[in-house]
């Protein structure tokens with residue numbers, strides 16, 4: 185049984201991180217375990233920026249986007265020296281295990297910390313990108329997908345009014361999951377993702393034919409991993425001769441009050457992860473497979489690349 189643990193959020197914030205951290209804190213306190221909150225990700229850890237949490241420390245946060253702990257990207261933690269320093273600080277504070285809520289990069293860093301220093305680590309996948317191997321779901325991905333769909337609905341209204349094409353660039357790093365899921369749900373005509381090649385000439389020919397027949401709007405979702413939506417939109421406008429506008433959605437996708445799905449799944453994952461860490465388990469990530477909570481080997485989670493479900497690729501083609 186561990187007696188003192190710490191929770192940290194790292195990498196890009198995502199809606200639901202607060203719900204996860206809240207569940208971790210309240211589960212630990214329920215079990216009589218001391219729990220620290222580390223501010224500003226690995227950067228804050230290296231600065232000893234942490235505080236002991238009470239139940240009230242996590243009041244009034246489940247409904248908020250972002251992360252009340254703060255987050256950061258931290259190049260120093262990518263070095264063995266940086267990770268050794270982090271370990272020494274944890275030991276100094278009497279922290280026996282670390283619960284990390286973050287994306288693929290943060291989990292990769294945590295895996296190295298554990299391999300090099302032997303400190304128990306349990307991870308939760310927290311990123312809007314849904315790009316962590318071994319889990320169908322990452323905390324925040326549902327809210328972000330819903331935000332994108334709302335944007336598509338609005339863009340559709342104006343595209344249709346003006347008989348235009350609108351190209352929307354969405355986040356996701358190297359993953360096309362966000363673009364694909366939001367694109368299908370928003371009724372996009374084309375969804376360009378890094379997992380699949382595309383033929384811009386064929387797309388433009390098709391758009392021209394359809395507009396000649398009276399089509400009044402098209403939404404083309406471009407995952408950032410494919411390249412610049414602005415550049416692709418410019419080519420589409422030039423090749424088709426159809427009035428085209430470009431919208432780069434940006435960081436609006438990361439914020440906002442988390443959806444019920446994100447709050448609930450994050451809370452459930454938070455409880456499981458805290459109990460596992462307290463009981464002495466290590467080197468695992470909790471996630472969801474086929475609707476059920478599963479534990480994934482941390483090393484597997486950070487060394488494998490998650491692929492995009494081919495069902496989505498097929499469906500997007502059929503429905504476009």
Ligand SMILES: Nc1ncnc2c1ncn2[C@@H]1O[C@H](COP(=O)(O)OP(=O)(O)O)[C@@H](O)[C@H]1O
Pocket residue numbers: 194195196226256257258259260261262263286287288289290291292293294296310311
């Ligand atoms: N390969 C790595 N080795 C060690 N630490 C890493 C590695 N990749 C990322 N990190 C740490 O995790 C932080 C967050 O990673 P990043 O990829 O930016 O976000 P995310 O965790 O959301 O994917 C980085 O700033 C760095 O401190």
Ligand SMILES: O=P(O)(O)OC[C@H]1O[C@](O)(COP(=O)(O)O)[C@@H](O)[C@@H]1O
Pocket residue numbers: 195196197287288289310311312313355356357408438
């Ligand atoms: O906030 P920044 O530093 O501009 O980073 C933008 C990136 O962060 C994300 O929103 C989330 O990515 P991570 O979860 O890997 O941090 C990506 O979709 C996007 O490419």
Ligand SMILES: [Mg+2]
Pocket residue numbers: 195287288289311313315357
């Ligand atoms: Mg990432």
